[in-house]
Amino acid sequence: MATIQDFISAFKPQENHTAVREAAMGQLSGMTFPNRKTEAWKYTRVAQLVKSSFKDNSGLTPAASNYKIPELDCHQLVFVNGQLESNLSNFSDQEGVSINHLSDQSVELNGALDINHNVFTAINQALFTDGLFLNVQKNVSAQKPIHVVHISMGENSGNQLRHVINIAEGASAELIFSYLSEDEHSQFNNMVFEAQIGANADLKVIKLQSENGASFHIGKDNVQQDKDSRFSINTLCLGGKMIRNDLEISVNGSNCETVLNGAYVCNANQHVDNHTVVDHKVPDCYSNELYKGILADQSTGVFNGKVFVRPDAQRINAFQSNGNILLSDEATINTKPELEIYADDVKCSHGTTTGQLDKDAIFYLRARGLSEQSAKKLLVRAFAGETVENISNETLRNWAANLLDAKFDTL
Amino acid sequence: MISINDLKAEIDGKEILRGINLDVKAGEVHAIMGPNGSGKSTLASVLAGREDYEVTGGTVDFDGEDLLDMDPEERAREGLFLAFQYPVEIPGVSNMNFLKAALEEVHAHKNLDPLSAKDFLARVREKSALVELDSKLTNRSVNEGFSGGEKKRNEIFQMAMLEPKLAILDETDSGLDIDALRIVANGVNKLKSEKNATIVVTHYQRLLDYIVPDYVHVLYNGRIVKSGTKELALELEEKGYDWIKQEVDV
Ligand SMILES: Nc1ncnc2c1ncn2[C@@H]1O[C@H](COP(=O)(O)OP(=O)(O)OP(=O)(O)O)[C@@H](O)[C@H]1O
Ligand SMILES: [Mg+2]
Numbered sequence: 001m002a003t004i005q006d007f008i009s010a011f012k013p014q015e016n017h018t019a020v021r022e023a024a025m026g027q028l029s030g031m032t033f034p035n036r037k038t039e040a041w042k043y044t045r046v047a048q049l050v051k052s053s054f055k056d057n058s059g060l061t062p063a064a065s066n067y068k069i070p071e072l073d074c075h076q077l078v079f080v081n082g083q084l085e086s087n088l089s090n091f092s093d094q095e096g097v098s099i100n101h102l103s104d105q106s107v108e109l110n111g112a113l114d115i116n117h118n119v120f121t122a123i124n125q126a127l128f129t130d131g132l133f134l135n136v137q138k139n140v141s142a143q144k145p146i147h148v149v150h151i152s153m154g155e156n157s158g159n160q161l162r163h164v165i166n167i168a169e170g171a172s173a174e175l176i177f178s179y180l181s182e183d184e185h186s187q188f189n190n191m192v193f194e195a196q197i198g199a200n201a202d203l204k205v206i207k208l209q210s211e212n213g214a215s216f217h218i219g220k221d222n223v224q225q226d227k228d229s230r231f232s233i234n235t236l237c238l239g240g241k242m243i244r245n246d247l248e249i250s251v252n253g254s255n256c257e258t259v260l261n262g263a264y265v266c267n268a269n270q271h272v273d274n275h276t277v278v279d280h281k282v283p284d285c286y287s288n289e290l291y292k293g294i295l296a297d298q299s300t301g302v303f304n305g306k307v308f309v310r311p312d313a314q315r316i317n318a319f320q321s322n323g324n325i326l327l328s329d330e331a332t333i334n335t336k337p338e339l340e341i342y343a344d345d346v347k348c349s350h351g352t353t354t355g356q357l358d359k360d361a362i363f364y365l366r367a368r369g370l371s372e373q374s375a376k377k378l379l380v381r382a383f384a385g386e387t388v389e390n391i392s393n394e395t396l397r398n399w400a401a402n403l404l405d406a407k408f409d410t411l
Numbered sequence: 412m413i414s415i416n417d418l419k420a421e422i423d424g425k426e427i428l429r430g431i432n433l434d435v436k437a438g439e440v441h442a443i444m445g446p447n448g449s450g451k452s453t454l455a456s457v458l459a460g461r462e463d464y465e466v467t468g469g470t471v472d473f474d475g476e477d478l479l480d481m482d483p484e485e486r487a488r489e490g491l492f493l494a495f496q497y498p499v500e501i502p503g504v505s506n507m508n509f510l511k512a513a514l515e516e517v518h519a520h521k522n523l524d525p526l527s528a529k530d531f532l533a534r535v536r537e538k539s540a541l542v543e544l545d546s547k548l549t550n551r552s553v554n555e556g557f558s559g560g561e562k563k564r565n566e567i568f569q570m571a572m573l574e575p576k577l578a579i580l581d582e583t584d585s586g587l588d589i590d591a592l593r594i595v596a597n598g599v600n601k602l603k604s605e606k607n608a609t610i611v612v613t614h615y616q617r618l619l620d621y622i623v624p625d626y627v628h629v630l631y632n633g634r635i636v637k638s639g640t641k642e643l644a645l646e647l648e649e650k651g652y653d654w655i656k657q658e659v660d661v
Contacts, residue, residue: 364499364553367459368513368569369487369520378512382503382552 010055024125054158082129082159096140128162142173153182172202181212227253237264258287266299273302295331418469429633445630488520490576494566501553538571596621616648
């Protein structure tokens with residue numbers, strides 16, 4: 001097995017935010033890469049990833065220059081191989097909304113993220129090159145969505161960004177993270193996103209993972225919710241050779257709402273692993289999680305959703321569901337919903353389903369003139385489309401649905 | 412229109428159709444009756460192209476084309492329509508979206524201009540009125556949570572939208588109350604013309620008071636064992652199938 005030191009040696013040491021970096025480096029010295037005995041990584045092997053030589057690959061400029069979401073009026077930050085590309089970006093502050101990035105000299109990070117035994121989080125924390133630094137002040141609504149575009153290009157590019165978001169009491173914002181490849185080289189995105197959502201604040205996130213079929217993505221999303229706040233995230237895993245997402249929500253205040261939706265649509269030899277944790281620490285909260293998977297060819301999917309309801313967290317309503325459709329005999333899914341409930345007055349449910357497309361339905365649609373391909377597409381869309389229906393911004397909802405459709409066309 | 416010649420089919424190695432012969436010309440209505448399990452739905456499914464059945468012999472000519480050589484969707488686009496005995500529920504797929512997609516593909520196949528959104532909606536309004544299908548139902552997921560009668564009406568609504576050359580109605584009347592039956596039959600009659608034809612599979616002569624057949628056939632044990640005019644249906648209603656079975660089994 002490759003050592004962590006070997007793996008990180010090609011990444012440039014960074015000069016800023018030294019305290020958090022040193023702390024992370026310190027932790028790394030006692031860590032190893034996960035192997036088949038590591039429970040949290042049981043179904044996701046990192047051997048191929050960690051023996052590759054990824055590196056900082058700055059100075060490349062993408063040929064295409066339009067990463068806009070059609071008809072969306074938004075701020076846009078484009079990071080190319082981990083560096084903010086100002087020519088492609090277009091953002092400005094609004095009264096009470098400060099959009100900045102971590103490599104700007106004025107930015108000071110207050111506190112390090114809990115690494116929680118995750119090697120890749122530690123590596124990111126030690127070596128991140130940049131990232132969004134968003135602060136929305138009390139009772140301010142960020143008027144436009146903020147679109148953060150990640151472009152990977154060139155051979156062996158390893159990109160590590162850390163996005164830090166602060167939504168103050170009563171404030172609100174909407175973020176879109178797009179991950180794209182400019183070419184077909186194997187690349188690595190090691191991403192961290194952390195958000196503090198203040199009392200009665202509101203954060204919506206849409207995460208669109210569309211990297212090329214040779215690339216790796218490891219993502220850690222950590223969200224802290226204060227009382228009366230709302231958080232929703234829609235994750236679409238469409239591209240990439242391997243994706244591992246760890247989404248962790250700490251619900252620290254009462255009367256919160258947490259909505260996690262995700263879809264993974266995989267073909268060829270794609271491997272997509274979504275691990276989620278919703279930690280209900282206090283009473284009177286609601287969480288709802290819905291993940292849907294479509295797996296074709298030899299692809300593999302992993303879903304592991306944990307919901308904790310701590311001893312004093314009474315009157316929690318927590319729902320979780322994961323449904324999968326296998327389009328081939330060689331596709332596999334490992335799904336494990338886990339409820340750990342230590343309070344007694346709660347309403348919780350979880351369920352998983354795995355099946356195939358309904359043959360009778362396919363025949364019915366074909367008997368009305370639809371090609372087999374479009375019949376299957378309609379059924380697949382009906383199955384997975386639900387995961388984007390809650391996106392309130394219509395332009396974004398249509399965009400997400402279009403991305404799903406485009407992927408369905410390749411199945 | 413359609414000419415079925417010595418058609419044989421089996422499922423899981425079990426022979427169900429044992430040599431069907433049937434000719435249906437444009438403008439005609441044929442009724443197929445017969446006891447449970449005689450192979451009526453199997454015939455309808457084989458004609459529509461369900462792949463679970465293996466055709467082991469015979470030919471089917473559909474307006475000069477080899478029907479058995481076509482995929483189910485090609486048959487539909489060429490104008491064959493099957494109203495299912497048990498319409499499938501398809502959660503999440505809206506009736507409207509699916510019909511729009513179906514019409515688009517049918518039009519593309521026939522090299523016709525695509526239907527505009529406005530024309531499509533006008534057609535939906537006209538045709539759903541024909542079978543008195545509530546507009547709420549046209550917008551819902553295909554057949555999901557529909558009552559038995561609503562499902563059957565939805566089949567005829569789809570038929571009206573697609574305007575087929577040959578419609579095969581597999582027990583579209585079963586489970587309908589008399590009002591619904593009248594509505595469905597009325598819909599079918601309005602769509603009838605000199606250019607198209609209808610095969611109605613039914614157990615009940617009642618339907619044939621509304622959709623008057625030119626010919627009535629009895630299917631038994633995978634063969635058409637008797638054919639006649641509409642009076643045959645009355646006779647069957649009165650006497651049941653035993654006398655026919657006896658004739659055949661002798
Ligand atoms: N999947 C199957 N496997 C085995 N046998 C089948 C299958 N489907 C149908 N059959 C058999 O084929 C025969 C004909 O069935 P079919 O549904 O065509 O009859 P039918 O005339 O339409 O009957 P009904 O009047 O009850 O609708 C029956 O004996 C039935 O059990
Ligand atoms: Mg039948």
